[in-house]
Amino acid sequence: MTDLACIERALIGARPQALSALLRYFRDLDIAEEAFQEACLRALQSWPRNGPPRDPTAWLILVGRNAALDGVRRSTRLTALPDEAAVSDLEDAEAAMAERLDGSHYRDDVLRLLFICCHPDLPATQQIALALRIVSGLPLGEIARAFLVGESAMEQRITRAKARIAKADLPFDPPGPVERAERLAAVSAMIYLVFNSGYSAGTGSERAYFCGEAIRLARLLLRLFQTEPELMGLTALMLLQHARSAARSDAAGDIVLLDDQDRALWDRKQIAEGLALIDKAMRHRRPGPYQIQAAIAALHARASRPEETDWVEIETLYAALERLEPSPIVTLNRAVAVGKLEGPAAALAMIEPLEPCLSSYFYFFGAKGALLKQLGRIEEARTAFDRAIALAGTAAEAAHIRRHLDRLAREPAPAEAAK
């Protein structure tokens, strides 16, 4: 680990645990962040020279803590701590620290660090920005570019978000089981937000990087809470969706739907990991929304051709999700499965009552248009597709619907042609 790239990777890897331990120690996010920064600078000086420590995380916590205390003492003209050379020779202290780390708090430390980023007062985009800045340590400039704002605007936004969470009492008492479960649920939702903000951005975007980062955070959390089936489900869900990313758009950047994707482009390694995790989760027989969605994604991943997709099982799973978390979007998804099983008329009958709730939802009108087109109701299909274009969030979404419209113009459906 003597070259700088390796050290940098180790520092990124150690960040969530080291920073969250420093936060527990100082109970102040700014001091903890400064302490970690300082420890990283010293690591960059000392590790190439002295070789890497046995436990980089413990080293960073100890050096960061001492550096911050040193700063406090210097500013109050108290005795300084031992000099740098003494601090670098940490074998004993390191072992003691590592023992404490492994033993007790650090699971809840990391959870707390993630949890404060998803304060309910913060809007979703601020939660995402804060988590990427604080937990992942992503440079401000990169986050700003991803959200299409200037660096100083993003800095202001993050400073304001931090001030907001500082005002709220940070939860430093060790959580009880119920509270821990609530924190895990909030943090899972926030990680999935990070993932989705990368997923919906399309390929080639700065935000595509967020998907990988969300998966990294989920794996970290799952390693700390090994027996949580919903965490397995969340991690599996993101892996299975991310596995398709190379196939989701063509060379021109246009959206390619699941049925038309080149399945050879799917990432087999991510699929294998996702399937293994959902397999493990099912054993617990404690189903939840992430597990069910992951199980649906798994059925798509297991089909080597679109015709082999198990739509019966997918419909059953969507129905289960509907019971667990009723939402018009879930019903819309179930209708797509019903359409595959019973034909477009049955699906259309299911989604028509949803229109008042989903009147500003791009995918609703995309799906409605496709069903109407299959039924040969060309004029109504055109109206639905027009609505979809007006609601498209990205240029690629709009272009995708426009291709549907072009096809409508070129090839009138048989039912209409027979009239």
Next chain:
Amino acid sequence: MHYAILCYNDEDVVWSWTKEQDEAVMVRLGVVHDRLTRDGKLGPALRLLPTTAATTLRKSDPPLVIDGPFAETKEQLLGFYVIDVADLEAALAVARELAEANPGGAYEIRPIALYVPDRRDGTVR
């Protein structure tokens, strides 16, 4: 003599490699693998999924199924090679070649006491 080369590294780091980083490592390793295969030294080799995908069966009575790996360590067992070389010196030479192609972490070299090759092709008598 058969040796196992057990590959340890921080899985959080390894599994965060981008596709390009991963492919670059595999290309460099491929060169070493090809050379070892030509020399008749390389047996089966495999990469494991992360420890989050692991399940442990404790052989108590009755056996107990636990989520996660057997041991929680700072660096995890991420894969292994089986090699067939003359002695420890030769095994270390192989490990050094692999380390150059794939730096970071550690290799544990363990002599193999009993080696049962894959016999699913029907040659079992």
